[in-house]
Amino acid sequence: MEREKKLRLNLTEEEVESLRKALGREPNDLELAMIDAEWSEHCSYKSSKPLLKLLPTQGKHVILGPGYDAGVLDIGDGYVLTAHIESHNHPSAIDPYGGAATGVGGILRDIICMGTRPIALLDVLRFGSISVSSHSRWLFKHVVRGISDYGNCVGVPTVGGEVEFDETFERNCLVDVVCFGVGKKSDLVLAEARHVGDSIILIGGLTGRDGLHGSSFASAVLTESSEQDRSAVQIPDPFAEKMIMEATLESIGTGRVRGLKDLGGGGLSCGLSEIADKGGTGVEIELTRVPLSEEDMHPIEIMISESQERMLLVVEGGYEEEVAKIFRKYGVRYSIIGKVTDDKHVTVKKAGTVLTKIRAELLANAPIIYRRAEKPKNIESLANTPRPDEPHDLEKTLLQLLSLPNIASKQWIYEQYDHEVGLKTVIKPGQAGAAVLRLPNNKFIAVRADGNSKHCYLDPYHGAAGVFAEACRNVLAVGAKPIAMLDHLQFGDPSNPEVFWAFSESVKGIADYAKNLNIPCIGGKVSFYNEDKVSGKAIKPTPVVAVIGLADAVETLKSNRLRVGSRILILGETKPELGGSEYYEGIHGLVGGKVPKVDFEYEKRLHRCVLKIVSLGLAKSLEDLSKGGLATALAELSIKSGVGMKIDLNKVPNTCERLDEILFSETHGRFVAEANVGAEDRIKRIAASFNIPCEIIGEVEGEYLSFEKGVKKIKVQLRELEDTWRCTIPKLMGDEC
Amino acid sequence: MPQFNINVIIENKPTIRDPEGEVIMRDLMVKNGYTQIKGVRTAKLLKIVVEASSSQEAKQIVSKMCDELRIYNPVVSICSIEETGA
Numbered sequence: 001m002e003r004e005k006k007l008r009l010n011l012t013e014e015e016v017e018s019l020r021k022a023l024g025r026e027p028n029d030l031e032l033a034m035i036d037a038e039w040s041e042h043c044s045y046k047s048s049k050p051l052l053k054l055l056p057t058q059g060k061h062v063i064l065g066p067g068y069d070a071g072v073l074d075i076g077d078g079y080v081l082t083a084h085i086e087s088h089n090h091p092s093a094i095d096p097y098g099g100a101a102t103g104v105g106g107i108l109r110d111i112i113c114m115g116t117r118p119i120a121l122l123d124v125l126r127f128g129s130i131s132v133s134s135h136s137r138w139l140f141k142h143v144v145r146g147i148s149d150y151g152n153c154v155g156v157p158t159v160g161g162e163v164e165f166d167e168t169f170e171r172n173c174l175v176d177v178v179c180f181g182v183g184k185k186s187d188l189v190l191a192e193a194r195h196v197g198d199s200i201i202l203i204g205g206l207t208g209r210d211g212l213h214g215s216s217f218a219s220a221v222l223t224e225s226s227e228q229d230r231s232a233v234q235i236p237d238p239f240a241e242k243m244i245m246e247a248t249l250e251s252i253g254t255g256r257v258r259g260l261k262d263l264g265g266g267g268l269s270c271g272l273s274e275i276a277d278k279g280g281t282g283v284e285i286e287l288t289r290v291p292l293s294e295e296d297m298h299p300i301e302i303m304i305s306e307s308q309e310r311m312l313l314v315v316e317g318g319y320e321e322e323v324a325k326i327f328r329k330y331g332v333r334y335s336i337i338g339k340v341t342d343d344k345h346v347t348v349k350k351a352g353t354v355l356t357k358i359r360a361e362l363l364a365n366a367p368i369i370y371r372r373a374e375k376p377k378n379i380e381s382l383a384n385t386p387r388p389d390e391p392h393d394l395e396k397t398l399l400q401l402l403s404l405p406n407i408a409s410k411q412w413i414y415e416q417y418d419h420e421v422g423l424k425t426v427i428k429p430g431q432a433g434a435a436v437l438r439l440p441n442n443k444f445i446a447v448r449a450d451g452n453s454k455h456c457y458l459d460p461y462h463g464a465a466g467v468f469a470e471a472c473r474n475v476l477a478v479g480a481k482p483i484a485m486l487d488h489l490q491f492g493d494p495s496n497p498e499v500f501w502a503f504s505e506s507v508k509g510i511a512d513y514a515k516n517l518n519i520p521c522i523g524g525k526v527s528f529y530n531e532d533k534v535s536g537k538a539i540k541p542t543p544v545v546a547v548i549g550l551a552d553a554v555e556t557l558k559s560n561r562l563r564v565g566s567r568i569l570i571l572g573e574t575k576p577e578l579g580g581s582e583y584y585e586g587i588h589g590l591v592g593g594k595v596p597k598v599d600f601e602y603e604k605r606l607h608r609c610v611l612k613i614v615s616l617g618l619a620k621s622l623e624d625l626s627k628g629g630l631a632t633a634l635a636e637l638s639i640k641s642g643v644g645m646k647i648d649l650n651k652v653p654n655t656c657e658r659l660d661e662i663l664f665s666e667t668h669g670r671f672v673a674e675a676n677v678g679a680e681d682r683i684k685r686i687a688a689s690f691n692i693p694c695e696i697i698g699e700v701e702g703e704y705l706s707f708e709k710g711v712k713k714i715k716v717q718l719r720e721l722e723d724t725w726r727c728t729i730p731k732l733m734g735d736e737c
Numbered sequence: 738m739p740q741f742n743i744n745v746i747i748e749n750k751p752t753i754r755d756p757e758g759e760v761i762m763r764d765l766m767v768k769n770g771y772t773q774i775k776g777v778r779t780a781k782l783l784k785i786v787v788e789a790s791s792s793q794e795a796k797q798i799v800s801k802m803c804d805e806l807r808i809y810n811p812v813v814s815i816c817s818i819e820e821t822g823a
Contacts, residue, residue, distance in 0.1 A: 094812045106758055209752055233813055235749065294753065309755075315776035331763075 003008035009036045018367050023358070030348065031356050033300040034269040034363060040628045041528050043266045044366035047494040048526040054075030054511040059520035061483050061550070069110040069262055070181065071192055072482055075550065077441035080188060082116040082181040085449075085486040085546055087527050091234060092146075092175040096139045100175050101147030101236035102308050107179040108154060112245050113191065113311055115252045116183030119424055120302040120437055123147050123161040123177050124449045124488070124544050128170030130405055130732050141174045141733060145591025146236070147177070148416040153238035154245065158417035159425050162449055168540045171532040176208050176488050178449050178546045182440060182456035183258030187252050192279035193340040197317040198258055200272070200283055200338040203327055204244050204310040205237065207268070208293030240309045240332075247330035248311065251323050259314030269303040269363070271312045273346050276360035279712045283360070284347040285338030297354055303348065306459040314340060352645055360416050373504045376499035377573035382458055382577065385592025390660045394714045397587055399724050401664065404586040407628045408728035412735065419423060430640075433624055434549065442519070446480035446549035452627070453540035454580035455666075459504040463580070464509035464543040465637040469668050471547040471600050472517070473624035479614035479673065480549025485514065487524040487545050491617035492531040492538025502541040509598075510543060517607065518602035519547070562641035562700045566620060572606070573693045574630065582628045596668050608667050609690035618679040618686075625670040631663040631707065633672055638705050639722045647698035649709040659709055674700065738788045741795035746817045747809040748780035755779055783808075792820050
């Protein structure tokens, strides 16, 4: 293994052996390094592939599902919507600004290389406790700035996101970005080299030593010495990206670009083998034609460098100049590095000498690893943790809950983002759960990403299905029908059977929800090894689900400002499901209890019911209930509207024994609705027709949020609620509020 | 106590790219005829006035501050500290 060590390889002995067998000879150093990058978990999905097959990928709108740079949906009238999710967790942990920014850059190129223009970004973030850790505050601050600077520079709005703080993310922050693009169906380009004789062209930045071993680095557990892992640091260059975006999209207009591939994890090696493998062809490249930032680079470094802002183009032979002109116009570097062959091999030459000739299929397809899954022993005892005593002063508890960073206003984050550039954003951050964007054919998409690490830690199956359900509720609440989803599965080391059990339960939960609700998966990402080697602690399981909804009109639900005198209704039954709730963990410091369960049959009825209520224009506003439960959702609605509410908790359909459970349970499948004048009874009738519990629980009035249950009364002044909710995060970050 | 003028220069490590410098060189200089220019690197300069008993102590205070307050990210940048005249 001396040689492997010298090359800093992560390949196992078995993998090297299987490579030997496939080659029928000893692999050389270059081949080992290329295989190492490609067979990394990050590029190959070798542990996750068998389980990911459970996800349904076909549907009415789906043109292209998982396996490409982005999923593609038919949105009608000749237009397509592309969508993809990526993370940049490990780079962000050592360089939050550059790591987060290059993460945005990477996902934008995934959208661009389908031939579509990016129209919006969502970011989903996880950090340690910003209340106690200055390191986490530092990461949080610079990650947000990195996303903001890059998105703002390139001119793509960040329209929403989600964040959670939990101590298990202290040394492993998660930085996920979702990107959506729009284009014409006729302009779609795939990452495939199908035509022998076409030219392979490398465009964009120089290939350098920055980002060397990035993908194997992403697949290794972070250690103290990672801080020294300098060469994996990537430097963002948003202006170069903007030029690449414009030049690439223009070049597609020539009709000569027959394949496009963003260079990300695994660099040239990965990009070349993928376009050849997918296209059923081979490729041959000449390394002296690759523009380098340092002259003395070794072929290994050139092949696996993950330098940013680069793409591969496959251009019809004989038409290279027509395409080159466009790149020259934008000042984007351009070099013909090779051609498409018919031999199904990746051939790498340097000054004419063949350095390797290796089967594309072998490179692009790592041997599957079948991992063992084992249910953690403490799962049962955690679920059976006795419930804590009910606090005497629930008014104080409500205020404490609103001051938890997980619940408090996220304005500090989204006000740093430009969410309107492009003028397509109809519903903006903070206005509703989902962001809504106008499409060129005058339809609308609603997008939302959700995660809930606390639920998933205690019950990964229902936790993950619940995350999916929550994202759907947010999309439904603005009147859009969920048509597709993306998932991002983030876990610790998959060779740990307990970690792998949580992974497999999460995938099953998401797959069952997707199948039952008929919402296909069009793409996703798996990120393992999110754990700290020093403490041996893995992150809490963090599946993130992004849901895309389609709507013909959004006029019905543009505002969520309450009107004095409106009636408030609740849809759904509240159950004593407080396991993993913000109330248990944030107020009582208790990790345990029964996590909210997802009832698929109920969800089917709920989706139809909500869409009907919205399409008939019966509700003035709709808010889904999630983290912090009923009391938090109503408090947020009141704060945003500047008007109080009087709620009778006796009217809330529930199976709870205690007041705190009704107020703070995170049971799925619930909404609060503000009825339009005189529409209360129609909403109730529609809910009844779908067998969804629904009651009028109160009225919008005054300057207090008050809850009554018989003689018990909880009454908090709006002003007080608002100060707590709005100021928590700015104050923690040292800003005025 | 005497005051000292300390300059802190923060720049990307030599092995790490500097897109800002590249753009300045390419689009402001070379494009406008100064083809002799072969490299530009940008940096951030902080001119700090410190009260301390000696120049040595002044530099130590600044160095400790830059590390502690994460004025630069040691993974990406190098930070050099020098005393200047006035």
